[in-house]
Amino acid sequence: MLSFFSSFLAAGILLALVFGYLSFTQTVPARGGDLKIGLIGSPRYVNPIINQTNNTDQDLSALVYSSLMKYDTGGNLAKDLADDYKIGDSGKIYEVFIRKNVKWHDGQNLTIDDVIFTLKLIQDTEYKSQLRSTWQGVEIEKIDDYSIRFKIKNAYAPFLQNLTFGVLPKHLWENVVPSSFPLHEMNLKPVGSGPYKFQKLKKDKNGIIKSMEFKSFEEYFDGKAYIGNLVFNFYPSEDAAIAAWKEKEIESLSSISPANTNLFRDDKNRANTYSLPLPRYFAVFFNQSQNKILGDKNVRLALNQGTNKSGLIGEVINNEGRIADTPILPGMTGYSSSAKKYDFNFDEAKKILENAGWKDADGDGIREKDKQILEITLTTFDWQELTRSAQILQKQWSDLGFKVNLDIKEMSKIQTEVIKPRQYQALLFGEILNLEPDPYSFWHSSQKKDPGLNLALYESRDADKLLEEGRQDLDLNSRSQKYQQLCSIINEDIPAIFLFSPNYIMALDKKVKGEQANTINTPSGRFNQISQWYINTQREWNFPKRESRKLR
Numbered sequence: 001m002l003s004f005f006s007s008f009l010a011a012g013i014l015l016a017l018v019f020g021y022l023s024f025t026q027t028v029p030a031r032g033g034d035l036k037i038g039l040i041g042s043p044r045y046v047n048p049i050i051n052q053t054n055n056t057d058q059d060l061s062a063l064v065y066s067s068l069m070k071y072d073t074g075g076n077l078a079k080d081l082a083d084d085y086k087i088g089d090s091g092k093i094y095e096v097f098i099r100k101n102v103k104w105h106d107g108q109n110l111t112i113d114d115v116i117f118t119l120k121l122i123q124d125t126e127y128k129s130q131l132r133s134t135w136q137g138v139e140i141e142k143i144d145d146y147s148i149r150f151k152i153k154n155a156y157a158p159f160l161q162n163l164t165f166g167v168l169p170k171h172l173w174e175n176v177v178p179s180s181f182p183l184h185e186m187n188l189k190p191v192g193s194g195p196y197k198f199q200k201l202k203k204d205k206n207g208i209i210k211s212m213e214f215k216s217f218e219e220y221f222d223g224k225a226y227i228g229n230l231v232f233n234f235y236p237s238e239d240a241a242i243a244a245w246k247e248k249e250i251e252s253l254s255s256i257s258p259a260n261t262n263l264f265r266d267d268k269n270r271a272n273t274y275s276l277p278l279p280r281y282f283a284v285f286f287n288q289s290q291n292k293i294l295g296d297k298n299v300r301l302a303l304n305q306g307t308n309k310s311g312l313i314g315e316v317i318n319n320e321g322r323i324a325d326t327p328i329l330p331g332m333t334g335y336s337s338s339a340k341k342y343d344f345n346f347d348e349a350k351k352i353l354e355n356a357g358w359k360d361a362d363g364d365g366i367r368e369k370d371k372q373i374l375e376i377t378l379t380t381f382d383w384q385e386l387t388r389s390a391q392i393l394q395k396q397w398s399d400l401g402f403k404v405n406l407d408i409k410e411m412s413k414i415q416t417e418v419i420k421p422r423q424y425q426a427l428l429f430g431e432i433l434n435l436e437p438d439p440y441s442f443w444h445s446s447q448k449k450d451p452g453l454n455l456a457l458y459e460s461r462d463a464d465k466l467l468e469e470g471r472q473d474l475d476l477n478s479r480s481q482k483y484q485q486l487c488s489i490i491n492e493d494i495p496a497i498f499l500f501s502p503n504y505i506m507a508l509d510k511k512v513k514g515e516q517a518n519t520i521n522t523p524s525g526r527f528n529q530i531s532q533w534y535i536n537t538q539r540e541w542n543f544p545k546r547e548s549r550k551l552r
Contacts, residue, residue, distance in 0.1 A: 031226050032226075106191055155472040242263065255504065275320050284497040294426070469482055
């Protein structure tokens with residue numbers, strides 16, 4: 001009897017201890033663990049000033065390098081290397097003060113000289129940085145070892161976005177001449193100041209890089225990353241990467257095509273799937289100088305009214321995205337919910353054409369007017385989603401009575417043969433914005449010719465004025481109002497049909513915890529908070545704080 005009582009008492013004490021431990025402790029992230037990430041494509045330039053055309057390079061650069069500013073998980077600009085900044089002279093002077101005691105991965109100190117060195121490379125035409133246009137005309141002045149001053153001729157509201165470039169270590173790159181710059185081994189064995197430090201790479205027998213490994217940097221200025229090691233495996237195609245996921249060779253995959261999204265959504269026991277909005281959209285841009293029919297606003301209106309955007313999103317991107325109705329997307333500064341929208345109305349579209357004199361007199365299914373048939377050529381390039389979109393638009397518009405010719409170009413030729421010479425009637429193409437938009441290059445009349453990006457060759461004095469004033473207006477509310485007016489003007493003129501904005505799809509093994517981005521500016525932005533991701537956990541005492549009392 002006593003033995004039973006002793007056992008019962010011991011069990012009770014043990015239970016009380018366990019209950020007490022659980023009650024007064026909490027689960028918190030712990031350091032350690034490995035994460036295997038799959039990327040489609042091979043790295044070439046893990047170098048922030050020449051990596052702009054390769055998503056794989058940008059992804060790896062996001063881990064290795066730090067920038068003055070970066071985006072947080074909500075898509076807001078936040079300080080990275082910058083400790084503080086000031087704006088003066090009505091937005092024409094920016095002073096940035098960087099953190100002290102920041103270390104490069106080789107142990108050297110990072111100073112403002114590294115920032116200036118990086119910017120001088122960007123501005124130098126011999127280094128062929130894709131960021132050069134952003135920094136043309138910007139005066140750069142060193143204040144001291146941890147402070148810098150930027151001077152610009154005219155106020156530019158989104159200037160802080162330009163400070164998201166990765167900073168290179170001057171002491172390692174300063175003796176590399178331009179001709180050797182893209183060939184240097186540090187492009188594949190990078191040294192930065194970011195949360196992860198390069199360890200090694202592996203190649204196959206043909207010299208193709210198969211994997212790269214990175215280790216959390218002990219002296220990272222924002223605190224050592226929780227996950228200890230990252231292994232990136234590179235695959236030639238999405239199919240190969242998906243096969244690797246199924247074989248559990250990788251625990252994360254991004255840039256998943258809409259057609260394959262359900263493979264990961266259905267793998268609920270293993271994967272968390274994230275569908276992240278990006279500031280980009282696809283549209284059909286009309287070049288009225290190449291087809292007089294498109295100069296008839298009623299024709300453009302009928303095409304807009306007769307386009308089933310919801311159907312496109314369902315068929316082309318598996319509903320992983322949203323309708324685009326204006327040149328500025330929902331959630332961005334200047335989006336206008338009141339701008340005129342063109343909801344799908346097939347009967348109304350036919351009626352518009354009938355009233356404008358476009359009729360099918362001979363019953364062949366194609367409308368005519370004054371012996372001219374209603375014919376347009378739709379051009380795009382051979383990317384699966386765009387080709388499929390073009391085919392669907394061809395069907396929708398043919399049902400209205402148009403003769404629609406498709407011109408599908410190779411991706412390598414779309415820039416030189418189509419966009420640069422503006423050789424198209426209607427162009428199905430995408431535009432990439434920033435979360436803080438500057439639509440000037442897309443819609444100002446001065447940008448109608450290459451290298452401008454006004455693909456609709458749009459011209460409007462009112463729009464030009466708003467574009468010029470908007471980019472210089474530092475007041476957020478005032479700038480937003482200007483861009484809302486801009487959206488209304490453009491939508492009224494119908495120089496383009498805005499179609500949809502596809503999301504960026506990422507799958508991540510459920511073993512990984514931590515806050516994920518819900519809005520990103522670029523695909524690599526999904527890694528902006530990777531130092532806060534974690535796999536391991538531990539329990540930490542969490543005693544309630546007692547209020548102190550003063551003795552009387």
